[in-house]
Amino acid sequence: MLDANTVRVLYIDLGRREWRVDERPELARYLGGVGVAAKLFTEGLVPDAEASAPEQPVVLGIGPLTTVFPLATKTAAVFRSPLTGEWGESYAGMRLAMALRFAGYDAVYLTGRAQRPVYLVVDRDGVSFKDARGLWGLDCEETGRCLREWEQGRGFRSIVRIGPAGERGVAFAGVNVDTVRHFGRLGLGAVMGAKNLKAMVVHGEKSIPIPDRRAYRAVYEEIHARAVDTEVMEKYHGLGTAGNVLSLNAMGALPTRNLRENRFEGAERISGEAFAQKTLIRKLACPGCPVGCIHVGLYRRSFAEGHEYESITLAYDYELIYALGSFLGLSEPGDVYALIEAVEALGLDAISSGVVLGWATEALEKGLIHTADLGAELRFGDLDGYLAALHGLVEQPTPLYAVLARGLHRATAELGGRDFACLLGNNEMAGYHTGYAFILGQTVGARHSHLCNAGYALDQEPGLGEDPEGVVDRLIAEEEWRNVLNSLGVCLFARNIYDPPTVVRTLNALGVPAGAEDLAQLGAEIFDLKLAAKKRMGFDLSHVTVPRRYFETSTLQGTLREDVLGDLLSRYRARIAARA
Numbered sequence: 001m002l003d004a005n006t007v008r009v010l011y012i013d014l015g016r017r018e019w020r021v022d023e024r025p026e027l028a029r030y031l032g033g034v035g036v037a038a039k040l041f042t043e044g045l046v047p048d049a050e051a052s053a054p055e056q057p058v059v060l061g062i063g064p065l066t067t068v069f070p071l072a073t074k075t076a077a078v079f080r081s082p083l084t085g086e087w088g089e090s091y092a093g094m095r096l097a098m099a100l101r102f103a104g105y106d107a108v109y110l111t112g113r114a115q116r117p118v119y120l121v122v123d124r125d126g127v128s129f130k131d132a133r134g135l136w137g138l139d140c141e142e143t144g145r146c147l148r149e150w151e152q153g154r155g156f157r158s159i160v161r162i163g164p165a166g167e168r169g170v171a172f173a174g175v176n177v178d179t180v181r182h183f184g185r186l187g188l189g190a191v192m193g194a195k196n197l198k199a200m201v202v203h204g205e206k207s208i209p210i211p212d213r214r215a216y217r218a219v220y221e222e223i224h225a226r227a228v229d230t231e232v233m234e235k236y237h238g239l240g241t242a243g244n245v246l247s248l249n250a251m252g253a254l255p256t257r258n259l260r261e262n263r264f265e266g267a268e269r270i271s272g273e274a275f276a277q278k279t280l281i282r283k284l285a286c287p288g289c290p291v292g293c294i295h296v297g298l299y300r301r302s303f304a305e306g307h308e309y310e311s312i313t314l315a316y317d318y319e320l321i322y323a324l325g326s327f328l329g330l331s332e333p334g335d336v337y338a339l340i341e342a343v344e345a346l347g348l349d350a351i352s353s354g355v356v357l358g359w360a361t362e363a364l365e366k367g368l369i370h371t372a373d374l375g376a377e378l379r380f381g382d383l384d385g386y387l388a389a390l391h392g393l394v395e396q397p398t399p400l401y402a403v404l405a406r407g408l409h410r411a412t413a414e415l416g417g418r419d420f421a422c423l424l425g426n427n428e429m430a431g432y433h434t435g436y437a438f439i440l441g442q443t444v445g446a447r448h449s450h451l452c453n454a455g456y457a458l459d460q461e462p463g464l465g466e467d468p469e470g471v472v473d474r475l476i477a478e479e480e481w482r483n484v485l486n487s488l489g490v491c492l493f494a495r496n497i498y499d500p501p502t503v504v505r506t507l508n509a510l511g512v513p514a515g516a517e518d519l520a521q522l523g524a525e526i527f528d529l530k531l532a533a534k535k536r537m538g539f540d541l542s543h544v545t546v547p548r549r550y551f552e553t554s555t556l557q558g559t560l561r562e563d564v565l566g567d568l569l570s571r572y573r574a575r576i577a578a579r580a
Ligand code: SF4
Pocket: 071, 072, 073, 093, 094, 236, 284, 285, 286, 289, 290, 291, 292, 293, 294, 491, 492, 493
């Protein structure tokens, strides 16, 4: 919040081409980020309307620490997910949070559907609605290039856009933010596409008053020193999250070939070490981050016979390498880059795309679907089929692609093959086959993401597996605390720096009189808000099922048992029911 006592919400109605700014002092208790966004979303949610309905809101929120403290770089997005049909929540870094802050808005509330494709220009003076018919159909890179030229503006600028996947309603279409970051998961791109909203350009140039400069400086310097002078953030700058490839492979937790295996013989070749040694050319940082975890590599692409090449720069990280590498049996960085380039251009979520294609490969082997319906031969380890299929998911030349483009949950409801679909809570799995806590955590997390509660980390704690109540306690506590960090706008990679006493000091230095207990209460309240909204959208934890594949392929904890997971799920359900 720009002012500790109020929240400035920019309301935009795309259908009416109207906007207004409301001061909402009663929202100040939610701090910002996901707290404010969740509250605003639940105010406008239409439970009986699908995710793509014009009246369904999309809310963006930044936090009180945005821009003024290190690593406070994230913008939260809350929406109804077209992939799961329920709670949609996603986070993006780079310049968006800073641009919104400098433009003077704590949250943006978008509703309606534009009559024709539009893009928005948001600045301190409000909103301009601009014709995007010339951009419709362009990929994310081309769209960014045009808008960088057309909308030079002043101050900080952020460019948020969708690609053809969002325009065509692929349920796992993402949103590109400033080229190297994304609202990746759960289909925000399709929601923007349904609103005929191709892009948003935000210009910010205000300054931010700091009430207690001395206290602010002291805590700022402490946080900065912990980020750069200790080992806490070293891994993120060094190899980045791509460093997880070899460690997860060594643990037997690297999902490989549609999770038929938990180790990949090609892991060395697509490891963070190999990507760095052979391709890394630069590390980038979100503005206000002294760490710089964004690893950008050089992909040399052949575009014609006769030794014709062009060089492309692409950001990579663990999730991309897992979903578009080991999960599809691809062991050459060049092949992984070719798929990264395609998902970036098309505006697809890489994780869901890889998991859908992994399932389709096995479904083809089992005779559940047919090559003629795909127009491509899918084989683990074979790039060409996967490249063609990514385009197929977007262009949907056959009915089968149209079904797959709705996500694996809906596709398997129609086609069968749920047993070997790597879904958790109807969302495609993240790349951690570590054990019970990961599976439980993604299944029960409010947005069905491994980032809701970090179950994969609990699986790596010796002894915790023997304490089922302890697992449930820790997942709930982690999700509640992450709600606080996500309301502040802090990058979750910095969660070990922003412990509760540090967070209290940051807020107090900004004139927000919060204590540790207030924060704990707030985290729980936001969690309850989400659970109540999920219930209104029809989600019922007693109906969730976990596909058999998770019990067939060994994990870090050995082969899992359905009865043990069933017991964990019952305990979790009982705890949630007690809160309700
Ligand atoms: S650690 Fe990475 S994602 Fe987080 S703020 Fe820094 S550059 Fe951005």
